[in-house]
Amino acid sequence: MSVAAAIRTRDVGELPSRRDEDWRWTDLRGLIRVLPAPSESFAGTLAAGPFDRLAIDHHVLVNGGDARIDVAAGKKTLAALRLVSRGAGAHASRVTINLAAGARLRLLESYESDGASVCQTALTITLAEGAALERIVLAEDHEDAVSVSQAEVRLSPTSDFGQTIVTSGARRQRIETRASHPGGRASARMDGVYLLAGKRHADHTTVVTHDGVDGTTNQLIKGVARDQARGVFQGKIVVSEGADRTDARMGHHALILSDRAEVDAKPELEIYADDVSCAHGNTVGAMDEEALFYARQRGIPEAEARAMLTEAFIGQVIDRIWFEDARRVVRNWAAERLRV
Amino acid sequence: MLSVSNLHATVGEAQILKGLTLEVPAGEVHAIMGPNGAGKSTLSYVLTGRQGYEVTEGGATLDGEDLLALEPNERAAKGLFLSFQYPLEIPGVPALTFIRTALNAQRKARSEKEITAPEFLKLARQKAAELKIDFEMLKRALNVGFSGGEKKRMEIFQMAMLSPRFLILDETDSGLDIDALRIVSDGVNALRSPDRAMLVITHYQRLLDYIKPDRVHVLAGGRIVASGGPELALELERDGYDRYAKAA
Amino acid sequence: MAAVKQTVDQVASLEKYKHGFVSDIEQDFAPKGLNADIVRFISAKKNEPEWMLAWRLDAFERWLAMDEPDWAKVNFPRIDYQDSYYYAAPKEKVGIGSLDEVDPEILEVYKKLGIPLREQEVLAGVVGAPRYAVDAVFDSVSVVTTFKKELAQVGVIFCSMSEAIREHPELVKQYLGTVVPVSDNYFACLNAAVFSDGSFVYVPPGVRCPMELSTYFRINAENSGQFERTLIIADKASYVSYLEGCTAPMRDENQLHAAVVELVTMDDAEIKYSTVQNWYPGDPVTGKGGIYNFVTKRADCRGDRSKVSWTQVETGSSITWKYPSCILRGEGSSGEFYSIAITNGRQQADTGTKMIHLGANTRSRIISKGISAGRSSNTYRGLVSAHPKAKGARNFTQCDSLLIGKHCAAHTVPYIEARNGQAKFEHEATTTRLSEDQLFYAMQRGLSQEEAVQLLVNGFVKEVLQELPMEFAVEAQKLVAISLEGSVG
Numbered sequence A: 001m002s003v004a005a006a007i008r009t010r011d012v013g014e015l016p017s018r019r020d021e022d023w024r025w026t027d028l029r030g031l032i033r034v035l036p037a038p039s040e041s042f043a044g045t046l047a048a049g050p051f052d053r054l055a056i057d058h059h060v061l062v063n064g065g066d067a068r069i070d071v072a073a074g075k076k077t078l079a080a081l082r083l084v085s086r087g088a089g090a091h092a093s094r095v096t097i098n099l100a101a102g103a104r105l106r107l108l109e110s111y112e113s114d115g116a117s118v119c120q121t122a123l124t125i126t127l128a129e130g131a132a133l134e135r136i137v138l139a140e141d142h143e144d145a146v147s148v149s150q151a152e153v154r155l156s157p158t159s160d161f162g163q164t165i166v167t168s169g170a171r172r173q174r175i176e177t178r179a180s181h182p183g184g185r186a187s188a189r190m191d192g193v194y195l196l197a198g199k200r201h202a203d204h205t206t207v208v209t210h211d212g213v214d215g216t217t218n219q220l221i222k223g224v225a226r227d228q229a230r231g232v233f234q235g236k237i238v239v240s241e242g243a244d245r246t247d248a249r250m251g252h253h254a255l256i257l258s259d260r261a262e263v264d265a266k267p268e269l270e271i272y273a274d275d276v277s278c279a280h281g282n283t284v285g286a287m288d289e290e291a292l293f294y295a296r297q298r299g300i301p302e303a304e305a306r307a308m309l310t311e312a313f314i315g316q317v318i319d320r321i322w323f324e325d326a327r328r329v330v331r332n333w334a335a336e337r338l339r340v
Numbered sequence B: 001m002l003s004v005s006n007l008h009a010t011v012g013e014a015q016i017l018k019g020l021t022l023e024v025p026a027g028e029v030h031a032i033m034g035p036n037g038a039g040k041s042t043l044s045y046v047l048t049g050r051q052g053y054e055v056t057e058g059g060a061t062l063d064g065e066d067l068l069a070l071e072p073n074e075r076a077a078k079g080l081f082l083s084f085q086y087p088l089e090i091p092g093v094p095a096l097t098f099i100r101t102a103l104n105a106q107r108k109a110r111s112e113k114e115i116t117a118p119e120f121l122k123l124a125r126q127k128a129a130e131l132k133i134d135f136e137m138l139k140r141a142l143n144v145g146f147s148g149g150e151k152k153r154m155e156i157f158q159m160a161m162l163s164p165r166f167l168i169l170d171e172t173d174s175g176l177d178i179d180a181l182r183i184v185s186d187g188v189n190a191l192r193s194p195d196r197a198m199l200v201i202t203h204y205q206r207l208l209d210y211i212k213p214d215r216v217h218v219l220a221g222g223r224i225v226a227s228g229g230p231e232l233a234l235e236l237e238r239d240g241y242d243r244y245a246k247a248a
Numbered sequence C: 001m002a003a004v005k006q007t008v009d010q011v012a013s014l015e016k017y018k019h020g021f022v023s024d025i026e027q028d029f030a031p032k033g034l035n036a037d038i039v040r041f042i043s044a045k046k047n048e049p050e051w052m053l054a055w056r057l058d059a060f061e062r063w064l065a066m067d068e069p070d071w072a073k074v075n076f077p078r079i080d081y082q083d084s085y086y087y088a089a090p091k092e093k094v095g096i097g098s099l100d101e102v103d104p105e106i107l108e109v110y111k112k113l114g115i116p117l118r119e120q121e122v123l124a125g126v127v128g129a130p131r132y133a134v135d136a137v138f139d140s141v142s143v144v145t146t147f148k149k150e151l152a153q154v155g156v157i158f159c160s161m162s163e164a165i166r167e168h169p170e171l172v173k174q175y176l177g178t179v180v181p182v183s184d185n186y187f188a189c190l191n192a193a194v195f196s197d198g199s200f201v202y203v204p205p206g207v208r209c210p211m212e213l214s215t216y217f218r219i220n221a222e223n224s225g226q227f228e229r230t231l232i233i234a235d236k237a238s239y240v241s242y243l244e245g246c247t248a249p250m251r252d253e254n255q256l257h258a259a260v261v262e263l264v265t266m267d268d269a270e271i272k273y274s275t276v277q278n279w280y281p282g283d284p285v286t287g288k289g290g291i292y293n294f295v296t297k298r299a300d301c302r303g304d305r306s307k308v309s310w311t312q313v314e315t316g317s318s319i320t321w322k323y324p325s326c327i328l329r330g331e332g333s334s335g336e337f338y339s340i341a342i343t344n345g346r347q348q349a350d351t352g353t354k355m356i357h358l359g360a361n362t363r364s365r366i367i368s369k370g371i372s373a374g375r376s377s378n379t380y381r382g383l384v385s386a387h388p389k390a391k392g393a394r395n396f397t398q399c400d401s402l403l404i405g406k407h408c409a410a411h412t413v414p415y416i417e418a419r420n421g422q423a424k425f426e427h428e429a430t431t432t433r434l435s436e437d438q439l440f441y442a443m444q445r446g447l448s449q450e451e452a453v454q455l456l457v458n459g460f461v462k463e464v465l466q467e468l469p470m471e472f473a474v475e476a477q478k479l480v481a482i483s484l485e486g487s488v489g
C-alpha cells in the first residue's frame, strides 16, 4: 500500500486512509474517489521557478519522471530541483541524490502545481562521510492539488543535513522525511513552516532514527492556520539501543488564527538508550493577546500588529536557514502570504 | 488634560475600581501611591484599553476627547503612553523594528509624514546615547532575555522615541539600580513641558526625589482617598497606609 | 543445592513484592471459560434483577463481535479467554456490615496488607489522623464496607456495586454505562458482560464527603480474572476523594484484570480519584506471571465548573494498559491527571490520559512521570483535543521520562488536536537518564548508591506525590523505592 502504487495501478484501495495510524490526519482514501488518468507529457514553456536565479544546476521534472544529482567527493554545487505538475492528471517522480565524501550541496527544491493533479515524489538522498546538504523546499501547490513528497535520507558519520520545508499547503499535502542517523557527530536539522489559508491542508511528517552514538537532531516547525485550514505535524525521534549521547530536540508551535482552523500534532519520542537527552515542546493556540496589546499600546494598529507578530513567529524558523540568498527568498515569500 | 471621573471597572468577576476621580492638568506631574492590589495598574490598563478590563460606570477623557471609545492604538496615537510594570517580551522582532513600526503607525494615524530610515536611526542613536543604552541591544528581539532593569530602560527609550503627550509610568523605578534610576528620571524630566502631563505610579519616595510631582494621590480600595502636595509622599513613607485603609 | 538456591531466590523476590503471598481460602468458582451461561451464572449468583442480566447478555453479544486491540506499544502472548475463571468468591457467606461473618482468613489477608477493615482500628490510630472508609473487594466480590452508617447520615451512599444494583436500581440504571458505553472497547465490553463487583458512591448535592473513601482490590484465586466496576456520582456542589489500592499474589500464570471506572460530576462538583496500583508485576527475570491490567477509567464532567482529578501511582502489573480520561463537557469544567508509572524487570506499561475539551473555558493539566528500569518498557500515550465549541480551552502537559539502565525503553506519544482558534495547548516532554553528576554528588555526601537513586527519583516524582492524600503519599513513596530496588549497579 502506497501512494506511488495507487498512482501506478489506479487502484484507490492502495491509498492510505485515516485508519492507518501514520495517516490518521491525512486521509487520502476518503478524499479520492477515483484516481485521475496519468498526466500527459508537457510540451509548453514553463515560467521561472522560485529559485531559478540562485542555482547553478537546474533539474526540472514536469508531470513525473526521474532525476539524479551526484556531487563528487570534495565538490560543491548549488542545484535547483523543480517538481512541476501541469494539468489534472496523476504522476509520480523519482529523484536520487548522492553526495560523496566531503561533498557539499545546496538543494533548492520546489513543488509547483496548477490544478487538481495527484502526484507523488520519492527522493532518496545519501550523504557520505563529511558531506553537507542543505535542502530548502518551497511547496507552492494549487488549492485543488493532492501532493505527496516522501524523502529517505541516509546520513553518514560526520555529515551535516539541514532542511527547511516551507509550504502553503494544498487540498491535501504531505511532505515526509525519514532520516536514518548513524550518530558519529553527524547532525540533522529538520525544520518546517506552514502558512495555510482557505481550506488548505499541509502535513509535515518526519522520522529520525538514531542508530549510533553521538548524534544530534534539532527540529523546529512553526505553522499558521487561518480560515478553515488544517495543519498537521507528526514528528518522531527514535533512539535505538546503544545510541548513547544522542541529543535530540523537537519543537512544534502553531498559531490558529480563526475559529474554524485546525492543528493536529503528534510529537513522539521512542527511546531505547539511557544516556540521552531528548526533549520536545509543542504549543498550539491563538496569538499571545498580551504581546498584541503591548504593540497596540505603542500605536500599532491591530492588523499590522498581528502581521508583525506572525512574521516574527515564523521568522525564527527562517533565520535558521544557512544559505542567506535562499533565506531572503523564503522570507519574502512568507511575508507576502502573511500580509492580509 | 487627563480627566477621570467616577470610574468603575471590573477585571473578570472582580470590581477593582470603585468610583475613581482624578484631574491631571497639562504641564503637571501627579504621583499615585497606594498599597499592593489597590488598583493602580488596573487604572493604567483601563486608560490604555487593555482587553478584559471592563468599565461599568464613569469615564475618562484626554483633552476633552472620550478615551474609552478608542482602540488601544488610537489612544497611543493621541499621545498616551504606558510604561508597563511588567514589560512584555516580543520574540523575533528587533527592538528597532518594533519602535519604527510604532512610530510610523502613530504618524500615519495623525496624518503626519513617515520618518525616513536615516532620520530614524539618527534619532535612535541620539536617544540611546542619552539613556546610556548600548545600541547593539536595540538590534536584539525586544526585551527577550533582557534583565528587569534593562526592560524598564527600554520602556523609557521607547517613550523618548515616541515622545508622547501623556505618560503613565507604572513602577518604572522598580528593578533599577541607583545610576539607572537617575538616567531614567533625566529621560522622563526631559519630556516635561507645558503641553505634556504625567502620572507616576510608585511605591517609593526615592523616585519622587528625581521626578518632582505637583500633586500626590493615595489610591486605596479602588478610589483616590487622599490628595496633597509633595509632602504627602513623605508622610506616607513615614506612616504607611494604615490611616487610609479605613477610608477605603 | 538447587533447592537452597531456589529458596534464596524466593525470599529475595518476596522482599521485592511484599504482597505476593497466597491465602488458602475456600473459594466458590464459576466453571472455567466464557459463554452466555457463565454470564447468567454470575448474574444469578448475585441475585440480580432481570434488567441487569439483559444488559450483561447484550454486552456479551457485542464482545463476541469485537477484535482484541493490538495498537498499544505492548507485547504479550494472546490471552485464552476460555482458560480463566470469571467468578471467584470466598465460600463463606458474605457478611454485609458485620465483620464477624467474614471468613477470618480474609480478615487475616487484609491485616497482612495493612488495610483497616475494623472501624475501631482506624479510630485507634494516631489522634487527628484522617479516617477513611474502605470497601474491600476480594477476587470477584466485595467482602466488607466500613463506615457505612456514618456516611449514610450525611446522605452519602458507599456500598458494593452488587448492593447498589439491588438497593439503588434507579441510580445505577441512570448512570451505569453512560460514561463508558458498553462497547467502548474490547476490555470494557468484556467487563460489562462479566463484571463481578466494585464500589458504588453517590454524594448528594452540597455534601462534602466527611472522609476519604477507598476500595481495596485483591486478586487471590488462581487463573481468575477480576472485572470490577466502579461508579461514582458527585451531585451538584459536592466533593469526594476516593482511593483505590490493588495487590495480587505471585503466580506463574498471568491473571487478567479488566476494570471499568465511571465518574460523573454535576455542576460545581469535584471528584478526586487516586490509585496506587501494585499488582504482581511478574518474575523480574523471565517476565513470567503477573497481572494484565487493562483498565478503562473515564470521567464525565457534565456539570459547569465541575472538576475531576486523577492521580495514579502505577508500579505493578506485568502489562498495564490504561488511560484515565476526562470528558470536559460542562462549561468551565476542569480535568487533571497526575501520574507516576514505574516499570522494572520485564514490565510493560502503556498509560496516559485523554482530555476531551467539549465545553467553553474548560481546563486540563497533565503531569506524567515515567521511570523505566531493567528490561522494561514505559509509554506515555495521551490525547488532548479541543472541539470547535470549546472556546477558551486550556491545556498544560508536562511529560518526563527517566531511564535507569541500558536495556529499558521510554516512549512519549502525545496526540494534540486543536479544532478552534481560541484554545491554547502547551506540551513539554523530556527524556533523560538519572544524572551521574547528581548521583555522585549525593554519594559524596555519604549516601549509598541505592539511597542516592531513591533521593533523586523522589525528587523526580515529587510533583505527583504531592497530589496524593497525605497518608497514601508516604506509602507511595515507599512503593517507589521498592519498585526500583536492584535497578542500579
Ligand SMILES: Nc1ncnc2c1ncn2[C@@H]1O[C@H](COP(=O)(O)OP(=O)(O)OP(=O)(O)O)[C@@H](O)[C@H]1O
Pocket (backbone or CB within 6 Å): B011, B012, B013, B014, B016, B034, B035, B036, B037, B038, B039, B040, B041, B042, B043, B085
Ligand atoms: N484577572 C483578574 N481577575 C480578578 N482579579 C484580578 C485580575 N487581575 C488583577 N486582579 C486583582 O485586581 C486588584 C488590583 O490589581 P492591580 O494590579 O491594579 O494592583 P496594583 O495597585 O497595581 O498593585 P501593585 O502595587 O502590587 O502593583 C488585585 O487585587 C488583583 O489581584
Ligand SMILES: [Mg+2]
Pocket (backbone or CB within 6 Å): B040, B041, B042, B085, B170
Ligand atoms: Mg501594579
